[in-house]
Amino acid sequence: xxRGSSGINAEYGDPEALLGTVLHEAVQSFDxxxxxxxxxxxxxxxxNRDKDHIREAPHEGMFLxxxxxxxxxxERTINEMQDVxxxxxxxxxxxxHVTAGFSQSDRTHCLYRCPxxxxxxxxxxxxxxxxxxxxxxxxxxxxxxxxxCSLR
Numbered sequence: 001x002x003r004g005s006s007g008i009n010a011e012y013g014d015p016e017a018l019l020g021t022v023l024h025e026a027v028q029s030f031d032x033x034x035x036x037x038x039x040x041x042x043x044x045x046x047x048n049r050d051k052d053h054i055r056e057a058p059h060e061g062m063f064l065x066x067x068x069x070x071x072x073x074x075e076r077t078i079n080e081m082q083d084v085x086x087x088x089x090x091x092x093x094x095x096x097h098v099t100a101g102f103s104q105s106d107r108t109h110c111l112y113r114c115p116x117x118x119x120x121x122x123x124x125x126x127x128x129x130x131x132x133x134x135x136x137x138x139x140x141x142x143x144x145x146x147x148x149c150s151l152r
């Protein structure tokens with residue numbers, strides 16, 4: 001489900017179109033010399049909120065929920081990714097705030113850019129990348145495990 005800045009509150013019918021709307025709004029509201037979408041990228045923040053605690057749309061971007069994390073689990077109390085228990089192969093993430101802005105090339109070694117696919121088959125290119133920051137854990141740990149997310 002999505003709750004967007006333009007009043008969108010819908011199921012995932014066409015997530016690529018909705019994410020394209022976020023990019024389009026970012027380019028339109030930017031004052032600088034941005035000429036195309038390639039200069040912008042998605043920026044994400046995993047909140048510690050549940051979907052029932054969202055009362056209104058964000059000022060920019062959109063809130064997403066229903067994203068499933070495969071290969072790790074999300075610890076809500078400390079807002080951090082943990083090793084997955086042997087019994088669970090996936091966990092549902094809390095609400096994610098998605099915005100768009102200029103690409104940033106200064107990435108830290110603790111930031112993993114997790115690919116998010118449209119469904120569990122994970123065919124084709126990812127829809128976007130989820131920024132997951134774990135202090136004192138190198139991003140190679142998660143990329144070597146094949147950590148990824150899906151919307152369904």
